Amino acid sequence: xxAAELIKLRTLRSTPIAxxxxxxxxxxxxxxxxxxADDGKMIGEFDPLFVAFYxxxxxxxxxxxxxxxxxxxxxxxxxxxxxxxxxxxxxxxxGAKVGAALLxxxxxxxxxxxxxxxxAQTTLGTRRAALGDALPAAAGAWLYLTLIGLFAxxxxxxxxxxxxxxxxxxxxxxxxxxGLGNVPGVRVVTQYLPDQLGWVVMHLAGPQGDPRxxxxxxxxxxxxxxxxxxxxxxxxxxxxxxRRDA
Amino acid sequence: xxxxxxxxxxxxxxxAVDDVTCAVRPGRVTGFLGPNGAGKSTTxxxxxxxxxxxxxxxxxxxxxxxxxxxxxxxxxxxxEGSQAHGGRSAYQHLRWLARSNRVxxxxxxxxxxxxxxxxxxxxxxxxxxxxxxxxxxxxxxxLGDPPVLLFDEPTNGLDPAGVRWLRxxxxxxxxxxxxxxxxxxxxxxxxxxxxxxxxxxRGRLLADAPLEExxxxxxxxxxxxxxxxxx
Numbered sequence: 001x002x003a004a005e006l007i008k009l010r011t012l013r014s015t016p017i018a019x020x021x022x023x024x025x026x027x028x029x030x031x032x033x034x035x036x037a038d039d040g041k042m043i044g045e046f047d048p049l050f051v052a053f054y055x056x057x058x059x060x061x062x063x064x065x066x067x068x069x070x071x072x073x074x075x076x077x078x079x080x081x082x083x084x085x086x087x088x089x090x091x092x093x094x095g096a097k098v099g100a101a102l103l104x105x106x107x108x109x110x111x112x113x114x115x116x117x118x119x120a121q122t123t124l125g126t127r128r129a130a131l132g133d134a135l136p137a138a139a140g141a142w143l144y145l146t147l148i149g150l151f152a153x154x155x156x157x158x159x160x161x162x163x164x165x166x167x168x169x170x171x172x173x174x175x176x177x178x179g180l181g182n183v184p185g186v187r188v189v190t191q192y193l194p195d196q197l198g199w200v201v202m203h204l205a206g207p208q209g210d211p212r213x214x215x216x217x218x219x220x221x222x223x224x225x226x227x228x229x230x231x232x233x234x235x236x237x238x239x240x241x242x243r244r245d246a
Numbered sequence: 247x248x249x250x251x252x253x254x255x256x257x258x259x260x261x262a263v264d265d266v267t268c269a270v271r272p273g274r275v276t277g278f279l280g281p282n283g284a285g286k287s288t289t290x291x292x293x294x295x296x297x298x299x300x301x302x303x304x305x306x307x308x309x310x311x312x313x314x315x316x317x318x319x320x321x322x323x324x325x326e327g328s329q330a331h332g333g334r335s336a337y338q339h340l341r342w343l344a345r346s347n348r349v350x351x352x353x354x355x356x357x358x359x360x361x362x363x364x365x366x367x368x369x370x371x372x373x374x375x376x377x378x379x380x381x382x383x384x385x386x387x388x389l390g391d392p393p394v395l396l397f398d399e400p401t402n403g404l405d406p407a408g409v410r411w412l413r414x415x416x417x418x419x420x421x422x423x424x425x426x427x428x429x430x431x432x433x434x435x436x437x438x439x440x441x442x443x444x445x446x447x448r449g450r451l452l453a454d455a456p457l458e459e460x461x462x463x464x465x466x467x468x469x470x471x472x473x474x475x476x477x
Contacts, residue, residue: 001346005342011333012334014333079330079331081291084296086347087346
């Protein structure tokens with residue numbers, strides 16, 4: 001069942017493009033920022049892991065697009081009817097879809113994070129992060145990318161449209177990358193948006209010792225909350241799939 | 247054998263299918279006639295569990311569709327329009343379908359040749375003509391070599407040679423003892439293909455009879471239009 005879903009994912013033309021873009025954009029930004037920082041041109045408080053992961057705020061976009069298209073393309077083309085005729089148990093169908101997408105997301109996220117961290121560390125030279133700091137943060141970033149992909153997949157299944165799903169998720173993620181979770185006043189709420197919950201573990205939220213930046217959750221509790229978002233989106237998506245006529 | 251038992255489907259205030267009970271038997275081609283919007287496609291989608299009946303049920307050889315193991319080996323269906331993603335090739339489309347129901351890949355190659363798509367099997371479906379898409383849909387229906395076949399407006403987009411090929415294919419399936427249900431709004435085509443008729447209008451089953459008996463001494467078209475108009 002998962003094998004059939006993997007064939008479907010592989011044979012969508014958008015899939016290889018999205019996955020390659022995720023790695024290239026993230027890694028490219030890391031290398032650029034790393035080179036700039038090594039020249040001493042970066043100002044303000046310096047965190048080498050910010051350099052390693054900032055590229056993911058853009059690199060996550062193709063990954064999210066992949067997850068959305070994995071299900072949105074079925075509704076767009078009408079393939080969903082062939083899929084549900086082939087696998088009439090909707091829980092089995094959705095399980096296979098999520099399982100196949102999860103495999104691809106986890107593998108691509110791993111490659112994206114590995115390339116980003118390696119390029120950042122290399123280009124940073126002497127200002128690079130200690131391995132003991134980099135590894136847990138990298139593990140967190142890997143989980144973050146995988147979970148945000150699953151969140152997108154669940155949301156796309158709920159709205160049954162790539163266009164609607166991307167129309168909501170891309171602005172959300174782009175605003176998020178501009179520091180939506182740090183905006184005074186609204187941050188009480190915005191820090192709990194799905195993408196913002198990964199920022200502490202990825203060293204993107206600013207120094208957590210400083211009350212101007214400190215979030216109300218830690219690196220791992222943030223990821224746990226994101227896992228709840230992803231689970232909620234998947235449950236909502238499944239409920240829509242289960243209840244509605246195809 | 248396909249059994250529809252008190253099958254109904256309501257969309258808001260519209261009763262698209264209204265308490266339909268009938269059996270589609272093996273060994274003959276059953277024609278499914280009705281004006282546009284009569285509920286033919288909705289009925290076929292309910293057979294496959296794509297649309298949930300508001301009441302009643304459908305049994306495929308005694309079992310609910312959703313309980314069938316590898317359902318494509320039990321029921322093959324061509325529903326309205328193409329269901330293949332335009333970015334995939336015919337081969338890739340059949341390949342994932344085959345994989346999902348444990349049908350050997352060799353069957354995919356065999357069928358692509360059988361429906362006349364062998365030369366274009368690796369081209370994107372987006373570039374196919376309507377007739378080629380229809381042939382791909384027919385191949386998908388035949389993939390699991392199923393004993394029950396449902397075809398919704400299968401002649402759409404087919405050229406005259408394709409129409410004849412399809413008619414002979416359907417007739418040979420019935421001769422092999424399979425259950426074949428084919429909907430069409432082309433009465434002349436049904437007249438050439440079907441042995442038995444189901445007539446649906448405004449969601450209600452108006453006739454369930456052998457073609458000869460239904461037609462009587464009239465032209466089939468006259469008998470059909472008279473029944474549907476209620477005069």
